[in-house]
Amino acid sequence: MALASQILVKQSSNARTIILNRPEQLNVTSLEMASRLLELFRAYEEDPSVKLIIVKGEGRAFCAGGDVTAFINGGWKQGAIFFQKAYTIDYLSATYTKVQVSLLRGIVMGGGAGLSLHGRFRVVTDNTVFAMPETALGSFPDVGASYFLSRLPGFFGEYVGLTGVKLNGAEMLACGLATHFVPLNKLSSLEDALCKANTGDPEIIDNIIHDFSNKNPKLKENSQYLRLKTIDMCFSRRTVEEIISALEKEADRNMDDWILWTIRTLRKASPTSLKNFLRSIREGRLEGVGKCLTREYKMSCKVLQAVFCKDFFEGYRAVLLDKDKKPKWEPSKLEFVSDDMVDYYFAPLDDQDSQDLKLPIRSNLTSYAISKL
Structure with a gap:
């Protein structure tokens, strides 16, 4: 698919709608796409005729992340160039002087979260599925995740980032990752209303979205967000080993499927990735978004350099290439990661x-992001 068709732009009076258009690849972003997005974000901020930016994806995903295959095949320096552009977009989004509305239909993972969750308005819907699954791939939740996940209630961010759990739209709204929940059958009408409003006033835009919103979508009975008390008790611990130990003690008292799944998921993830992310999110609690992105950039480059640990390449093999889902991590256990x-x-x-x-x-x-809503 030609680059020109991978990023589409729809112009409507004062609004610009950026459409990620690789639906067969779940809109994963390539280096070329990141370059174009960065160009558009910069241009629209400087253009006085543009008051509103809408970002959405074509097909069944908003964006499933970055193009991992390109990182593997292109070498770490190619990946570093991609991260420079992607993290700069995330920073622009977080500090944008104009209003950004992200319409999060379908899958939102990895880099897709960075492109959307730093913006002022994040609209989820019936079929939204969010996750940061990097620890299962031998990497760590990045794109500013140490900032926006650390701002979630209690230690829910540690739980989301360490386990890679999937959240639906109602859960994203409840924890603060989303600002509005709009039913799927109203999403197109909302987009039309925003484009016709001819305003960049955040309060007016908020009111427009509010008019289409379901103010209190019901959480499912088994929603992990309803487990916040147990999550806080266990995921507030200082180390990953202590988190797992606390979960195991809780399982002895109240063994249920959710606790067993959580323990099993943590034990299957890359030990190095788990320890890296726990330290990252703990530092992120005390840092601004710029410092978080700068630190995560260094970490991402070192993951790709694979000097001491090649878990990212093994995760790619096991999950995305061979799909046997049996990665052989090295170091293989948490106690071996010093x-x-x-x-x-x-x-x-x-x-x-x-x-x-x-x-x-x-x-x-x-x-x-989260704390500024």
């Missing part, structure tokens, strides 16, 4: 051709 090994991912880049992520200077330093 603090020094984790420290490596948080240290400055040591490659002579590498440099830290340089984010643009912004006039608007207000981030619209």
Whole structure:
């Protein structure tokens, strides 16, 4: 598919609708797509005739993440270039001086979360499915996840990032990842109303979305968000080992399918990835979005460099290539992942051709993610 058709733009008076258009690939973003998105975000912010940005995906996904195959085949420096562009888009979105509305129909994972969840308005619907599944792939939740997940109630962000659990639209609204829930049959009408409104006033746009919204979509009886008390008790622990131990003690008292699934999922994930993300989200609780993205960039580059740990490549093989879902992690157990090994991912880049992520200077330093709603 030609690049020109992978990113579509619809113009309507003051609004610009950016459409991710790789439906057969669940709209995963390539380097070329990231370059075009960055170009559009910059241009629209400088264009006085543009007051509103709408971002959506074609088909059954908003965006399922970045193009992992390209990272594997192109080498770590190719991946670093992609991360530079993707993280810069995320930072622009988080500090945008104009209103961004993300229409999150279908799958929202990985890089798709970065493109949407940093924006001011995040609209979910009946078929929205969100997840950050990176620990099962030998990586870690990035694209600013240490910022937006750490702002969720209690320690729900640790649970979501460590396990890769899937959340539906109602759960995203309840925990704060989404700002509005609009029924699927009203989503097109909402988009039309936004395009016709001819305004960039956040309050007016909020009211328009509100008029189409289901204010209190019902959580399912088995929703993990209803487990917040147990999640807080277990996932507030200092280490991954202590989290699993707390879950196992809870299972002894009250063995149910959810606790068993949680323990089993953590034990199947990459030990290095789990420890990296737990430290990342704990640091993210105390950092702004820019610092989170800068740190995650270093970590992502080191995951791709695979100097001490090749879990990302093994996860790709097991989950996406051979699909046997039997990765052989190395180190294979949590106790084999030392603090020094984790420290490596948080240290400055040591490659002579590498440099830290340089984010643009912004006039608007207000981030619209979770805590700023």
